[in-house]
Amino acid sequence: MITFDDFKADGKLPVYQQILDYIKRGAVAGTVADGDELPSRRVLSARLGINPNTVQKAFALLEEAGLIESRAGSGSVMTLSAEKLEQLKAELLEEEVLGMVRVLKQTGLDADGAADLIRKYWEEA
Amino acid sequence: MITFDDFKADGKLPVYQQILDYIKRGAVAGTVADGDELPSRRVLSARLGINPNTVQKAFALLEEAGLIESRAGSGSVMTLSAEKLEQLKAELLEEEVLGMVRVLKQTGLDADGAADLIRKYWEEA
């Protein structure tokens, strides 16, 4: 069961998008695996303090992306193949890291300075 | 004159916020300096293809933050002291880099892997 214990909304992106990101990053990290069950829409919305419809939207998008399967009565489970995992990892690194690099470049850093900076802040996160 | 030539809205954040970020990052990078003039609200909104009121909101926030000064008839100019610059740099690195590191950590990377990844993607941005 995916607990969502370390999920924390930051307000910068729509909550349903943050749920998608949370699941995708967890899949890449290995903390979310094929066959893992997800909390029900009602339970998760109560746990996160958000509206059931917001969770529903996130889960609907996850299903559309082929990452979960849902059946009324049962719950929702992760459906992660090796190919999907590779695809997810590539997408994440492409989007996130490139976005980060753009910001760092705009502040006038070079590659070595950026790499050093990452190491410096690695502990505090 | 700050040209906003390399400004590109990406839709993930409110446009007025992206303008704020653009100016702040430019200030940290040194491409935006004390005394630099900004395009007028009307000119900039036309150049970026957005509503004048959106630019107005961004400029109002910049003025509130003490980063620009505006006078009707003249335009708006940057007002950057050394202390403000230091403060800006600290804020940017704290927020942006820590945010990045959190994402990379969640994908299961370690500090060295992240640093290598930054170098790898540095060229493509």
Added chain:
DNA sequence: GCAACTGTATTAGTCGAATAATACGCTTTT
């Protein structure tokens, strides 16, 4: 002085994210 710019202010409307309240049908459990 007057035109052509500036910044500033107000009001109304659109759109998407999120909330809220229900309702219905399916599956599991007892």
Added chain:
DNA sequence: AAAAGCGTATTATTCGACTAATACAGTTGC
């Protein structure tokens, strides 16, 4: 079979970002 929990669907409302149109006041330059 019945209850409880599940996914799913619908409609209405709130809120902020953004657009739109317009008006007014100050500065610059001819």
